[in-house]
Amino acid sequence: MNSENSLPLKARIFNIIQIGDKSNRISRAFDIFITVVIFSNIVVTFLQTFSELSFLSGFFHVIEAATLCIFCIEYILRIWTADLLYPSRSRLRSRLCFLISFDGIIDFLTILPFFFLSGFVIFRMLRVARIFHLFRLNSRYDSFNVITTVLYEKRNQIISSVFIVMILMLASSLCMYSVEHDAQPDVFRNAFSGIWWSMSTLLTVGYGDIYPITTLGKVMAICIAYLGVGAVAIPTGIISAGFVEQYQRKSGLSNIKNADIKEIAEILADRRYAGKTIEEIETADQLTIFLILRDNLSVLPQKDTVVKLNDILVIRGENGN
Structure with missing residues (x-):
């Protein structure tokens, strides 16, 4: 916990909202909180379509406004910490990369309709985009993340x-x-x-x-x-x-402990690996990456996981089999 507190504020916020460290109580609490907020926003969006519940429209509007404010704050923080997500790029380019990424677009489309509800029909239709915010849960729950990983690989x-x-x-x-x-x-x-x-x-x-x-x-x-x-x-x-x-x-991954210690190695991610995905590194160097050690965190690598500068990669060469 002391090592976590010794990190700069920006890095601590990044670890909470971007990585989702399950060993960190604050990070886990944030995951649960944002999940509840997402579901609350979507449930209210559906309940607003029932004429029988029109007498609760004021309450629904308050819940909608509150959840949208939380989404806005999270969106701003994710833009602010984007340079830690893309360490090989400049601050401006890293934030631009986040804005045009899948998560960035979904966040933007989730927030945008609230400010144009009485405007054009196309903006009111964008309320449906809030449902896609559920895809954000993929980055926090491995069971959901497996689905997107399989669809991407295949x-x-x-x-x-x-x-x-x-x-x-x-x-x-x-x-x-x-x-x-x-x-x-x-x-x-x-x-x-x-x-x-x-x-x-x-x-x-x-x-x-x-x-x-x-x-x-x-x-x-x-x-x-x-x-x-x-x-x-x-x-x-x-x-x-x-x-x-x-x-x-x-x-x-669970069988690593049974492997020959001579087959396992650790390498420090320099500029050669920083900014690349796990799939790109494994394909180029013919090795298997089992684990990423990042700022006192253990990250289970996925094919699209981006390696950061100074990450420690636990690997085994293909010829080690």
Whole structure:
């Protein structure tokens, strides 16, 4: 605790609002507090849509204003400490990087609608962006963070599977339009009607508002429905495999103590590594980073974790296996 108190105020605030150190009581209290604030803001946003609760509109407005003030203060503090988040960049560039980052954009969109509620419709619609503030919980809870890590690592495979679904959707819509247009000109009026039907069929939703009535159309619908089952299974399998890989990686960390001490090493992150992600370092140097020691904190590395200057990296070379 003394070493924590000896840190500059800016560094202490950074450790609380940016890193989320579970060993620090203040940091854990802040995590719980901001989680309650986020959920309170979203619950009030939903309750305001009920006309039966109009008599509580004043109370809802107070809660909304209070939570937005907290979001504003946190937003300002995160901008102020952005140079510690991006140590390899200048103060101005580090703050700009935060402003255009995912967290920075979500924070901004969460705050913006409150000041334009009586303005244009587009600003009132931005109230929905508050829901995306829940993604901020990812940085504080490993169980949520695993989901985003898997989706990021498997993004190329997921995009490829979505591209396959789009091709099947376009092909099936044009085929069904060609077969059913003469029999149902009011239902399959154009190719878009076919796209709506193929979407509901390939994704196994089956709304039933549009369906084929010809024999050839029904045969094609059976084939397309089977293709839809396989198309949905492709991204599901990719994501499932990603979860298995991620949990194996986490379990491997607990087995470090059983590894040969000669295979484990510590390196000090200099300017060669500072500012790079774990994935970039592991790929370039063919090593595995198990742990990051940062300002008396132990940080479990993720693929997109950015290494700071003077971090201590606990590693094992690939040839150590």
